[in-house]
Amino acid sequence: MTVTWEECGWQGLTPRVGRCRLPGWDCTVGLVVxxxxxxxxxxxxxxxxxxxxRTEACRLLGGSRVTHLxxxxxxxxxxxxxxxxxxxxVFGAVGVGGVLTRDCDVLRADAVHHGLPPTDATEAADxxxxxxxxxxxxxxxxxxxxxxxxxxxxxPGHTGHDLAVLIPGTPATEGSPGSPEVVFCGDLVEExxxxxxxxxxxxxxxxxxxxxxxxxxxxxALYVPGHGAVVDAAFVRAxxxxxxxxxxxxx
Numbered sequence: 644m645t646v647t648w649e650e651c652g653w654q655g656l657t658p659r660v661g662r663c664r665l666p667g668w669d670c671t672v673g674l675v676v677x678x679x680x681x682x683x684x685x686x687x688x689x690x691x692x693x694x695x696x697r698t699e700a701c702r703l704l705g706g707s708r709v710t711h712l713x714x715x716x717x718x719x720x721x722x723x724x725x726x727x728x729x730x731x732x733v734f735g736a737v738g739v740g741g742v743l744t745r746d747c748d749v750l751r752a753d754a755v756h757h758g759l760p761p762t763d764a765t766e767a768a769d770x771x772x773x774x775x776x777x778x779x780x781x782x783x784x785x786x787x788x789x790x791x792x793x794x795x796x797x798x799p800g801h802t803g804h805d806l807a808v809l810i811p812g813t814p815a816t817e818g819s820p821g822s823p824e825v826v827f828c829g830d831l832v833e834e835x836x837x838x839x840x841x842x843x844x845x846x847x848x849x850x851x852x853x854x855x856x857x858x859x860x861x862x863x864a865l866y867v868p869g870h871g872a873v874v875d876a877a878f879v880r881a882x883x884x885x886x887x888x889x890x891x892x893x894x
Contacts, residue, residue: 660673662867669835688724719754733776781795829869834878
């Protein structure tokens with residue numbers, strides 16, 4: 644990397660993993676830098692926002708481009724910028740492509756309802772990108788430079804198709820403190836407000852999805868919510884318990 648995360652307005656979580664909180668809906672996107680490849684996690688809420696992220700990623704990557712894109716779930720504020728990343732390999736939980744095709748008009752209307760200008764919403768919906776790669780269990784991406792990323796279909800919960808992204812940590816060595824594991828949670832976890840359960844949520848399965856997140860990351864991981872500040876395992880566990888009480892889920 645030729646510039647620091649902070650110089651681009653991003654938060655560095657490890658030397659190779661960063662995240663950015665976007666204005667408007669406080670949506671989080673992530674970037675994982677490998678050796679010759681790079682993964683963007685979610686794409687923003689419009690083509691304009693996606694183009695901004697592409698430009699910032701290019702700067703962080705020293706002129707190289709994003710090669711992979713993971714969509715954590717099919718809501719407009721996470722997928723409407725995807726068309727700005729032309730030529731990337733797009734990943735999503737199995738079934739996401741069908742939702743984006745079937746509910747394109749619903750996503751457009753939801754975006755406008757939440758304040759996206761109608762012209763921006765129509766443009767993004769017309770160019771909506773469907774995943775080429777469908778994750779039904781777990782999928783390991785090799786980004787080169789000893790950087791591997793695990794994509795895990797941990798839902799349903801917030802939606803019927805929730806994808807988490809785990810970046811393994813590195814052990815401490817002499818002269819290096821190592822780095823923690825990082826888990827991008829999508830909207831299965833929210834920090835800046837109460838988790839949102841829309842008509843496509845599966846509340847009865849949501850606590851179990853958070854159990855799977857905790858199994859993936861463990862006690863010492865950094866958990867990156869879809870909205871809000873980075874949290875720890877205790878926060879995820881407390882939110883899991885609150886959701887179980889809220890929706891009357893036992894166990």
